[in-house]
Structures are given as structure tokens and as C-alpha cells.
Amino acid sequence: MKKIANQILYNLKKEKSSFISFGVIILITALILNCAAVLLRQVDSAYDEKFEELSTAPLNAIVPEVQSNSELEKAFNEAEEVEKCESHTAIMTEATVKDFNGADFSMNTVFYNIDDKRTLNSFELVSESENDVVNPIYIPLYVSNFGGFALNDEIVYVIDGKSHSFTVAGVIEEMQYGNYGSGLLCAYLPEEEFAELADSYSSKTVVEYSMSVKNGASLDKVTNDVSKAIDNKGVMVLSILDSESVKGARTMVTDLLVLILAAFSLITLAVSVFLSNFKVKNAIESEITNMSVLKALGYTSAQIVASITLPYGIVSLLFAILGVGLSYALLPVLCSVLTVQSGFSFDISFDLPSFVCVACILCGVVTFFTFMAARKIKKTQPIDGLRGNTSSKHQKRNYFPLEETKGNTKFLLVLKQMIASKKQNVMLFLVSFVLTVLIAFSGTLFYNVVVKPENFMSALSDEVADVIIYPKSDSVSELEEKFEDDNRVQYSLKYMSAIVKIEGKTVTAFACEDFSKVRNDVCYMGENPREADEIALGSALEENFKIGDTVKVTVDDITKSFKVTGFVQSINLQGELCELSIEGYNSLFAKKQTPFLYVYLENFENAGKITKEYKSDYPTLVADTVNSYKLQKEAQDMYMGITVVLVVAIFAVTIFIVLFILYIVIKSLLVKRRQELGIYKAMGYTSSQLILQTAGSFMPVSMIAIMLSGVLALFYMPAIYQFIFETLGVMKNNIEISFGFLMLFAVAQILVNIIISIILCMPIRKISAYTLIKE
Amino acid sequence: MSNKKEIIIKATKLKKSFITGDTEQTIFEYLNLNIYKGDFTVIMGSSGAGKSTLMYSLSGMDRPTSGEIVWDGKAITSLNDDKLAIFRRKNCGFVFQQIYLLDKMSLMDNVLTASALSETSKKDSVKYANELFTLVNIPEITRKKFPSQVSGGEAQRAGIVRAVINKPKILFADEPTGALNSNNSTAVLDVFTKLHGAGQSIIMVTHDKNTALRGNRVLYVKDGKIYGECDLGGYTNDSKDREAKLNNFLKEMGW
Incomplete structure (x- = not known):
């Protein structure tokens, strides 16, 4: 054992810098992997804890207040698996928050009375103003963090074109309507x-029924029972x-981040395995004589394999521990x-199971693959090794x-070198191919968000006029x-x-x-409705209905039948929508509804001017105007910013x-x-020739992989x-x-690879022809 | 007799020293030397005398600490690394004791790798390489083998072919038979003799008397300078006079 320990120490000391560079990649892998593991384990439980708390x-x-009654609450209370039902009056409306992170932000909002007594859906005050503020409002963490509203700031909600100014009196944390993903955002008013707001919008006054369920109850069943009870009434x-839906929406970015971190840690782990394998094989080739001397002296193959494998295991373990330690510096930032996206705050603590998993995975995987590579020494007879051969087989084939x-x-020499480094080239091919998938993904995103933003925006938004x-x-x-x-207007649509x-x-x-005149046709199957009895359903209903079916549509007490002509999509409504003709729509209402007008301009740059002009010039005709182009442009700019960051990040990682x-x-x-390079130099090859020859031997494979992956992206990228x-x-x-x-x-990417290879080959300049004689 | 020959290399006030820590170890100093066209110059001396260092300095493989080396009227001591490499490819051929063939290439590929640097067409290079392989007695089938698949003597003869493929002005050989057995040594030395006979200028470092006998001019390096010089005359297979002359010379030198 002592003999092996000495050999391990000798190997570690001899290849100190090489082990450090290997350790760095293990450290990075451990850092990323531990972040993913800790987030995966702790965010979920932190969410559940806060949910309970x-x-x-x-x-x-x-439901609308006018339709709520004690019978409804009684029906909920009587539902088999409902433990308790509590009701609260609120105001639910679509509201636009002005200057939300530098733009106007529209969202369905529920305003609650903060003084209402509640045993369910409590909230936690994260911070509260110490001043007596005018028109106080308590906003959720998401609005505060993401929207950029601090205590005592003014926040303006625009409801039906009317501005309501409040002062942020406090920031709250709650687990129901606290982020954009849940489709509703809350706000609490004294x-x-x-009461003042409720008076202004009596038609928007609603009653929220909050239900707790019995232990072990199925949430799906409760939801179905409650839906039925509502239907019956x-x-x-x-x-x-x-x-569950809310949790999914609020932790979506966390899940996505965990997925990305896991993917990156897998790539770096694969790189670590490749490196350890590569280094061990190299070490065996260059140290074969010494190893054979040890064998000849009586060391067993197992002892020699252990002396090669264990340093990698030890380095992996040490750097994995360091990486895990460093991850706790990064985790609070993540x-x-x-917190900004999910709308709830949580603290991260040291996670022993994650640490054990990360250390074991990294140490285990590296040791296993190193062992597999080091086994080669077992097959080498001492005498072969002493002659400098790793096996008794001689080289058989002379390529090119x-x-x-x-x-x-000179070109053939590059090809020969390429074949001589075939294992490295295979790895480089795979890595280049996979990285090109990432590059192609981000490149396509960049093209569709920055170069042709309409492509991306049409998928994200519903119909947008100017x-x-x-x-x-x-x-x-x-x-x-x-x-x-007005010659500035192309056309308008009701x-x-x-x-x-x-x-x-x-x-x-x-x-x-x-619908044939809209800019963003969201119909992805069949046709848009044209007749009064036609309807196109949202994608969320696609499972239940097919084109040609008849569906019943109800508004208040009016129910009409419509024939399904197609299916439409909406990212904002998660597919929960439908399209009707104006006639069909009007037939659902006893009283004639006033449409709003989507105005399409000859030149979108006039949008701002027209928005202002129509509002000021025709006060008797116009209730409100919205510069829809500006809103879209702001959203577009936001996506552009995110995309540019993403593309730069992916490029940097690549x-x-x-x-x-x-x-x-x-x-x-x-x-x-x-030595070989010394021989070349003695023959008269210049450093530049050898640099190009060496760097060039890795380029064809990397170029083929990149171009192949790039061309194949035409086929696989649409699917992704x-x-x-x-x-x-x-x-x-x-x-x-x-x-x-x-x-x-x-x-x-190819140019970057070439430049990197050439720079890395520069030390060839320092190898002199005389080196081979001196060494 | 040597004075009438054309000088290829003229070394003046050559100094070579190594610095180890605070100590400067001088190998040679104030060394002046001429190398003549068509000569088979042998450099002898005791171990550590600086024979190889001198040869590699003359060939542009190593740089002297000071002094000047002029090849055909052109100083090479001031050339940068790349220019020196181009100079070597045009003027020098090297044969090493450790042979130093590229082990992942066949013997023929080793030779053609060197010829790729010349302006000769590939077709002509292959033709000339085959002629040289025939000259050094390496059969066609062996030319396609890897260095690890041939004997030391065959590898060294292939090394000589590689060294002369670009028709260098001088063939430098550093103990070319040092790692070979007697039979292989003789075969290799015969090749040198043949080449010299064909007009090839050669500088060879050796500490073997039999090897030295192949040359026509023997230089003895001692105490950092050319201690003595012996003109052996042209090589013959059975020349006891030459052998005696060399023995006397070496005795004088303190061998």
C-alpha cells in the first residue's frame, strides 16, 4: 500500500500543472452540477414550505360578484374532498401598469382588500413603508422586483383607459397570484x-372562493367536483x-435553469472524461518504459493501474469539493x-445529499473511465514496454x-497527422457537432428575434395592430x-x-x-370563422373536439351552438381561447357590444402621433387609444436584449x-x-509550417462536424x-x-477554432531542432 | 593541400558556453575553423570535449554564444529561427546517433517528408529516393516498412537517404554508428564512403577510430579548441598507412 501511495504521490507531483488544469474542469462541472442539484432539491421544497406556511x-x-351566493359556497363546502371554503370580495380587471421595467405592462389583476380577515391565502409582508403614504398599495414581490417599484414609489394602474395612481406602501409575498406565469397578478389595497376602486368598477367586482382540501385528496378530482358544482348553478x-398549475408556472424558469445547468454539466463531465482518458493514454505511452521497469521489478499490473487511476480519483474528489463549495457563492445570485421571476424568495442552505451525489458522480465516473484506459498496461509485456511499445502489436497500416x-x-502530412490523432479528432468531431447544435439554436433565435423580429413576435403575441x-x-x-x-391609415378592423x-x-x-385581414393569423389547423354559426377553438380544446363538431357557447344565460371550423393558438392564454365572427359574437349578448378598432397604418412610425391625435381631436368619439406598435416594440426590444445575452453566453461557453x-x-x-517536431525542424521545416500543420490536423474534422451540423440544422432545428x-x-x-x-x-465558429488552434500551437516556435539532441 | 580547396564554412572566434546557475561553462572559445568543399571531415575528441556542439553550431542547428559562421560568404549567425530552418533545408543534411526517424511513417515517407521542402517535383523526388535507397542497399519492400519494423542499420541507412535527398552542401553525421552493431556499422560507413566518393562533403563526429578512418581530414577537439589536425588522404579499403597515421596522430593528441 505504501508503495502505491509513493507512486501516486510521484505521479501527482510530476504532472502537477496537468492535474491542476484537469481539476479546473472538474471544479466547473461540480459547481454547475451542484447548483442544478441544490436548486432541484431546495426550490421545490422551499415553494411547498412557503405554500404551507x-x-x-x-x-x-x-366568479362575478353578481352570480355569487351562499348556495355556491355551500356547494363548495359540501364537495367531498373540500376541507374548507373561504370567500373574499375582490376586483378583477385587465390593468396596464405604467413604467413597468421601462414599458407599459398589461396583465389581468386582482385587487384585494388587505383588511379582509382571511385564514387561507395569507401573505407575508416583505417590507413596509414607515411613512404615511397617499393612496397606499401593497404589491407582490414580482411587481416590485421585475417592475422596478420600491417602497414609496408611485405606481400607476390604467383600467379601461383611466389612470389610478398609488404609492407603494409595502411589498408582499404570496403563493397564488404572485407572478406573470399564473395569468393573474394580485395587489392589496387598504x-x-x-372600496373606492370597487365603486368605480362595480361590474368588475368578483368573489374569490379559496378552498383547502382534505389530506390525500386528489386535486384533479376536487377541481372537477368544483367545476361541476359551478356548472350546476x-x-x-x-x-x-x-x-399545481400555479406552481408549474411560477417555477418554470427554475426548472428550465436546472435543465440548462444539467445539460452544461453533462457536457463538461463528458469533457472531463475525455480529458482523463486522453491524459492516461498519453501518460501510458510516454511512461511505458518506466512502467515496464516497475513491472520488471515485480510491481503487479493492479498496483501500476492503481497508481495511474487513483491520482485522477483524488484530484476529482478534491476539486469536486472545491466546486461544490464555490457553488454556494453562486447560488445566492441565481x-x-x-426570485424576480418566480415572485417568491427562498434561502439556500448546504445540501449534503447533493454534495455526496456530485462528489460520487464526478469521482466515480472519472475513476471508472481512467481505470478503463489504464487497463491497457495489463496487456503490455514488460519487455515490449521497455522497447517503447504499449502492446506487442506493431503499427500495421501506413495511411496516405x-x-x-x-x-x-505537405497536405498529405496534415492528413497523416490527423489519422495519428484520430481519437482526439473523434472527440473533437462530437464536441464540435454538439456545440454547433447550440450555436445553430442561438443563431436561429438571433435571426428570428433580431433580424426578422416579426417571426418571433407572431408566435408570442396575439393580433397586434399599430x-x-x-x-x-x-x-x-x-x-x-x-x-x-386618413391617408396614413391602411385599414381598420372591428x-x-x-x-x-x-x-x-x-x-x-x-x-x-x-380574420383574413389580420397580420398574425393564429389559426394553425382548419379555417377561421366567417359565418355567424362558426367557431375556431383554442389549442387547449383540441383534444376534446374536432373540426366539424358542434359546440355550445354560453355567456351569462345565453347559449348558442357553433360549428368548429379550425383551431387557433395563443401563448398568452395557454390555448384557452376561441374565435368567432362579429355576428356570432353578438348573438351571445342580449345587449349590443361596442367593438374596439384595430388600426393598421401605412407607416408604423405614425402610431404615436395618431394615438395622441385621435384621443385629443375626437374626445366625443374616442374613449381611449393605445399605441400598440410601441408596446410591441418594447416587448420586442426586451426579447432582443435577452436573445443577444443568450447568444453571447452560448458563444462564450462554446x-x-x-x-x-x-x-x-x-x-x-x-x-x-x-522530438518529432525537433526532427522536422532539423529537416528544415519552419515554425510557421509546423504550426499550420499541427493546427491544421484538427481543422478538417472540426470543420466537417460544424458544417455537417450546420447543414443538418436545416432539418432538425424546425423540429426543436x-x-x-x-x-x-x-x-x-x-x-x-x-x-x-x-x-x-x-x-x-470555424474561424474561432482555427484562431484558437493556431494560438495554442504557438509554443512550437520555442521547440528548437537542437532540443532533440540535448534531450 | 587543404588550403587550395574551396571553403564552404568559415568559423571565426567561435565561442560556445552554457550557464548553469551562476556558473558559465565554456565548451570552446576563440575557435577558428575552415571546412572545405568535398572533404570528409571527422571531428574527434574525448567525451564532453564539445565535438557535437561544434558540429551543430557549424550546421546552424545550434547558435554559438559569440563569433561568426560564414557559409559561402554569408553569415548564418544573424539569421532568425525560420530563416535558419530554410538555410538548413537548402544546405544541410543530418544523420543522428539515435537515428530519429519519424516513427509513424514508413522509411520512404520519412525521406519524402524531407524532400517536400525542396523545389523538386514529387515524381522526381520519388525517383531519386529510390535510387538512393538502392545505393544504400535497402530493398523496395523494406522502404514501405515503419522504423520499428526494420533493423537499426537499415533505419540508419534510411536516415542517411533522408539526409541527402535534398542534395545538401554538407552532410552532418553525429556518431552515426554509435548505436549499431559491427555489421550494421560497416554497412552504414560504406554508404558514407560511397557518398563521399560521389563528391558529397561530410562532417562526422565520432570517437571510433575505424569510423574516423573513413574521412580524409581529422580534427581533434580538446580544451575548447582545435587541438590538432590530421590529413589522412583518400580512403582505401586496405590502407595500413592511414591507420598508422591516425594512430600516431591520436597518440599525439593524448587519446
Whole structure:
């Protein structure tokens, strides 16, 4: 044992710098992997703990106040698995928050009375103003963090075109309507402010029924029972949200981050395995004589294999521990980013199981693959080893014999070198191929977000005109005439929307006078409705209905039958929508509804001017105007910013991985070929020739992998994007795969590889012809 | 007799020293030497006398600490590394004691790798390489083998072919038979003799008397300078006079 320990120490000391560079990649892997493991284990439980701590109701249903009654609450209480039901009055409306992170932000919002006594859906005050503020409001953490509102800041909500100014009196944390993903955002007002708002919007006053469930109850069953109870009472539901859906939405980015971290840690782990394998094989080749001397002296193969394998195991363990330690410096940063998105705060503590898993995985995987590589020494007879051969077999095949192969000799030398480094080249091929998938993904995203933003935005948004005008009742025709006379306006469309119920399911209905004229046709299957009895259903209903079916649509007490003509998508509504013709829409209402007007301009740059002009010039006709182009542009800019960061990050990671692999491969190669390079120099080869020859031997494989992956991206990238968008509820997307752009990114990647290889080969200049004689 | 010959290399006030820690170890100093065209110059001396160091300095493989080396009227001491490499490819051929063939290439490929640097076409290079292989008695089948598959003598003869493929002005050989057995040594030395007979200038470092007998001019390096010089005349297979002359010379030198 002592003998092996001495050998291990000798190996560690001899290859100190090499083990350190290997350790760095293990450290990075451990850091990323531990972040993923800790987030995976702790965010989920932190969410559940907070959920319990704040007595959050697993199921919340919101109905219009006019339809709520004690019987409904009684029915909920009597539902088999409902433990308790509590009701609260609130105001539910679509509201636009002004200057939310530098732009206007529209969202369905529920305003609660903070003074209401509640045993369910409690909240925690994260911070509260010490001043007496005018029009106080308590906003959720998400609005504060993401929207950029601090205590005592003014926050303006625009409801139906009317601005309501509040002062942030406190920031709260709750687990139901606390982030964008849940589809509803909450805000709490003191009794007086709440009553004032409720008076202004009596039609938007709602009652929220919050239900806790019995232990072991199935949430799906409870949701079904509650939906049935609501159906039986003929009540329209404005929102019904269960805790699982909300949790999914609020922890979506965390899950995505864990997935990305896990993917990156897998790549770095694969790189570590490759490196340890590569280094061990190199060490065996260069140390074969010494190892054979040890064998000849009586050391067993197992002892020699252990002396090679264990240093890697020890280094992996040490650097894994360091990496895990460092991850606790990074985790708080990640947590603060996740808090902004998820809308709930959580602290990370040391996670022993994650640490053990990360250390065992890294140490185990590296030791296993190192052992597999080191086993080669077992097959080597001492005498072969002493002669410098790793096996008794001699080299058999001469690839590209210079005498017989046509072509430039210097080029053939590159090919020969390529074959001599085939294992490294296979790894480089695989790594380059996989990294090109990442590059192609980000390149395509860049193209569709920055170069052709309309492609991306059409998938994310619903119909967007340049200007939206909310007419006062009976002024629609007059406004339409004005648009016809205005040469800046291309055309306008009447648009309407309302909450309807289709066969018991609550969805948002959109009506348009002519769907063939919309810019963003969201119909992905079949056709848009044209006749009064036609309907196109949202993707969320695709499982239950098919084209040609008849569905019943209900608004209040009016129910009409419609024929399904197609299916439409909406990322914002998770596919819970439908489209109707204007006639069909109007037939659902006893009283005639006033549509709003989507205005499409000849030149979108006039949007701001027209928005202001129509509001100020025609106060009797126009209730409100929205510069829809500006809103879209702001959203577009936000996505552009995120995409540019993502593309830069992916490029940086790619360069780092390529740099690291080439560094290790070329450095080892230079050590191994030191004598050979000396011979070349003695023959009269210049440093530049040898640099190009060595760097060039890795280029063909890397170029082929990059170009192949880049060309194949034309076929696999649409499938990847289709999958991602379908997960988000977008069945049809306009994502364009630009061959030219893919090639541009591929060429950039190749250039980066060439430059890195040449730089890494520069030490060849320091190898002198005389070195081989001296050594 | 040597004075009438054309000088290829003229070394003036050559100094070579190594610094180890604070100590400077001088190998040779104020060394002046001429190398003549068509000569088979042998450099002898005791171990550590600086024979190889001198030869590699003259060939541009190593740089002297000071002094000047002029090849055909052109100083090579001021050339940068790449220019020196180009100079070597045009003017020098090297044969090493350890042979130093590229082990992943066949004997023929080793030779053609060197010829790739010349302006000769590949076809002509292959033809000339085959002629040289025939000259050194390496059969066609052996030319396609890897260095590890042939004997030391065959490998060294292939090394000589590689060294002369670009028709160098001088063939430098550093103990070319040092790692070979008697039969292989003789075969290798015969090749040198043949080449010299064909007009090839050679500088060879050796401490073997039999090897030295192949040369026509013997230089003895001692105490950091050319201690003595012996003109042996042309090589003949049975020349007891030459052997006696060399023995006397070496005795004088303190061998």
C-alpha cells in the first residue's frame, strides 16, 4: 500500500500543472452540477414550505360578484374532498401598469382588500413603508422586483383607459397570484382605497372562493367536483386555478435553469472524461518504459493501474469539493434572479445529499473511465514496454503513403497527422457537432428575434395592430369613416373580446370582422370563422373536439351552438381561447357590444402621433387609444436584449469548451511530439509550417462536424423549435431557418477554432531542432 | 593541400558556453575553423570535449554564444529561427546517433517528408529516393516498412537517404554508428564512403577510430579548441598507412 501511495504521490507531483488544469474542469462541472442539484432539491421544497406556511388554498375560483351566493359556497363546502371554503370580495380587471421595467405592462389583476380577515391565502409582508403614504398599495414581490417599484414609489394602474395612481406602501409575498406565469397578478389595497376602486368598477367586482382540501385528496378530482358544482348553478367562472398549475408556472424558469445547468454539466463531465482518458493514454505511452521497469521489478499490473487511476480519483474528489463549495457563492445570485421571476424568495442552505451525489458522480465516473484506459498496461509485456511499445502489436497500416498518394506532400502530412490523432479528432468531431447544435439554436433565435423580429413576435403575441382605439358607444362607424379619409391609415378592423364558456370550460373569445385581414393569423389547423354559426377553438380544446363538431357557447344565460371550423393558438392564454365572427359574437349578448378598432397604418412610425391625435381631436368619439406598435416594440426590444445575452453566453461557453479541449489536446500533443517536431525542424521545416500543420490536423474534422451540423440544422432545428413552441401552446410558428445565417455562424465558429488552434500551437516556435539532441 | 580547396564554412572566434546557475561553462572559445568543399571531415575528441556542439553550431542547428559562421560568404549567425530552418533545408543534411526517424511513417515517407521542402517535383523526388535507397542497399519492400519494423542499420541507412535527398552542401553525421552493431556499422560507413566518393562533403563526429578512418581530414577537439589536425588522404579499403597515421596522430593528441 505504501508503495502505491509513493507512486501516486510521484505521479501527482510530476504532472502537477496537468492535474491542476484537469481539476479546473472538474471544479466547473461540480459547481454547475451542484447548483442544478441544490436548486432541484431546495426550490421545490422551499415553494411547498412557503405554500404551507401561508396557508395557501390549493384551489381558487373567481366568479362575478353578481352570480355569487351562499348556495355556491355551500356547494363548495359540501364537495367531498373540500376541507374548507373561504370567500373574499375582490376586483378583477385587465390593468396596464405604467413604467413597468421601462414599458407599459398589461396583465389581468386582482385587487384585494388587505383588511379582509382571511385564514387561507395569507401573505407575508416583505417590507413596509414607515411613512404615511397617499393612496397606499401593497404589491407582490414580482411587481416590485421585475417592475422596478420600491417602497414609496408611485405606481400607476390604467383600467379601461383611466389612470389610478398609488404609492407603494409595502411589498408582499404570496403563493397564488404572485407572478406573470399564473395569468393573474394580485395587489392589496387598504379598505378605503379598495372600496373606492370597487365603486368605480362595480361590474368588475368578483368573489374569490379559496378552498383547502382534505389530506390525500386528489386535486384533479376536487377541481372537477368544483367545476361541476359551478356548472350546476349556471355560474360563469372568470378564473379557476389549482396550486399545481400555479406552481408549474411560477417555477418554470427554475426548472428550465436546472435543465440548462444539467445539460452544461453533462457536457463538461463528458469533457472531463475525455480529458482523463486522453491524459492516461498519453501518460501510458510516454511512461511505458518506466512502467515496464516497475513491472520488471515485480510491481503487479493492479498496483501500476492503481497508481495511474487513483491520482485522477483524488484530484476529482478534491476539486469536486472545491466546486461544490464555490457553488454556494453562486447560488445566492441565481436565487435572486429566480426570485424576480418566480415572485417568491427562498434561502439556500448546504445540501449534503447533493454534495455526496456530485462528489460520487464526478469521482466515480472519472475513476471508472481512467481505470478503463489504464487497463491497457495489463496487456503490455514488460519487455515490449521497455522497447517503447504499449502492446506487442506493431503499427500495421501506413495511411496516405506519400509515394503512392496523389496530392501535395505537405497536405498529405496534415492528413497523416490527423489519422495519428484520430481519437482526439473523434472527440473533437462530437464536441464540435454538439456545440454547433447550440450555436445553430442561438443563431436561429438571433435571426428570428433580431433580424426578422416579426417571426418571433407572431408566435408570442396575439393580433397586434399599430394602434388600438376604444370608441365610445355608437361612434364606431363615424371613426371608421375618419380612418377612410386618413391617408396614413391602411385599414381598420372591428375587434371584440369577452369571457365565454364552451361546454363548461371558461375561455377568452375573440371576434373580428375579417380574420383574413389580420397580420398574425393564429389559426394553425382548419379555417377561421366567417359565418355567424362558426367557431375556431383554442389549442387547449383540441383534444376534446374536432373540426366539424358542434359546440355550445354560453355567456351569462345565453347559449348558442357553433360549428368548429379550425383551431387557433395563443401563448398568452395557454390555448384557452376561441374565435368567432362579429355576428356570432353578438348573438351571445342580449345587449349590443361596442367593438374596439384595430388600426393598421401605412407607416408604423405614425402610431404615436395618431394615438395622441385621435384621443385629443375626437374626445366625443374616442374613449381611449393605445399605441400598440410601441408596446410591441418594447416587448420586442426586451426579447432582443435577452436573445443577444443568450447568444453571447452560448458563444462564450462554446469558445470556452473548444478552447479547453484544444488546449489539452494540443498541449499534450506538443509534449508527445516534441522530438518529432525537433526532427522536422532539423529537416528544415519552419515554425510557421509546423504550426499550420499541427493546427491544421484538427481543422478538417472540426470543420466537417460544424458544417455537417450546420447543414443538418436545416432539418432538425424546425423540429426543436416546433417542440419548444408546442410546449408553450404555440402549434404553428413562423420561425425561419436561414441557411445563410446558419452558415455565417458556422464559419464564425470555424474561424474561432482555427484562431484558437493556431494560438495554442504557438509554443512550437520555442521547440528548437537542437532540443532533440540535448534531450 | 587543404588550403587550395574551396571553403564552404568559415568559423571565426567561435565561442560556445552554457550557464548553469551562476556558473558559465565554456565548451570552446576563440575557435577558428575552415571546412572545405568535398572533404570528409571527422571531428574527434574525448567525451564532453564539445565535438557535437561544434558540429551543430557549424550546421546552424545550434547558435554559438559569440563569433561568426560564414557559409559561402554569408553569415548564418544573424539569421532568425525560420530563416535558419530554410538555410538548413537548402544546405544541410543530418544523420543522428539515435537515428530519429519519424516513427509513424514508413522509411520512404520519412525521406519524402524531407524532400517536400525542396523545389523538386514529387515524381522526381520519388525517383531519386529510390535510387538512393538502392545505393544504400535497402530493398523496395523494406522502404514501405515503419522504423520499428526494420533493423537499426537499415533505419540508419534510411536516415542517411533522408539526409541527402535534398542534395545538401554538407552532410552532418553525429556518431552515426554509435548505436549499431559491427555489421550494421560497416554497412552504414560504406554508404558514407560511397557518398563521399560521389563528391558529397561530410562532417562526422565520432570517437571510433575505424569510423574516423573513413574521412580524409581529422580534427581533434580538446580544451575548447582545435587541438590538432590530421590529413589522412583518400580512403582505401586496405590502407595500413592511414591507420598508422591516425594512430600516431591520436597518440599525439593524448587519446
